[in-house]
Amino acid sequence: MPSWIDGTLYPDTKTPTRLDTPAARVDFLARLCAAWDFGLLPDAETVAEIRRPAWRQAVDACRLLTSPAYHLLRRWHDLPPLPYLGRQLAYIRDDPNLDWV
Numbered sequence: 001m002p003s004w005i006d007g008t009l010y011p012d013t014k015t016p017t018r019l020d021t022p023a024a025r026v027d028f029l030a031r032l033c034a035a036w037d038f039g040l041l042p043d044a045e046t047v048a049e050i051r052r053p054a055w056r057q058a059v060d061a062c063r064l065l066t067s068p069a070y071h072l073l074r075r076w077h078d079l080p081p082l083p084y085l086g087r088q089l090a091y092i093r094d095d096p097n098l099d100w101v
Contacts, residue, residue, distance in 0.1 A: 025058035
């Protein structure tokens with residue numbers, strides 16, 4: 001198993017040893033984005049892998065429109081932006097300090 005595949009993303013099934021099909025990659029991205037959206041950051045090695053051009057098709061196929069992490073993946077792969085359907089938290093949206101971040 002490649003070291004960039006995070007086994008903790010698979011609590012319900014055996015961790016795959018390869019992600020070479022579109023379906024396996026979409027499943028991995030859905031699990032990864034769900035964890036990331038809850039604050040569980042991926043390892044640098046995982047980020048480096050999913051930023052490779054080979055993942056572009058799987059990123060486009062996911063369509064996780066409520067996931068901030070997914071929209072970041074789309075940006076990394078130079079895919080056209082899609083509408084964000086998640087909650088916009090007022091305490092973040094209206095934070096004047098965001099202009100300085």
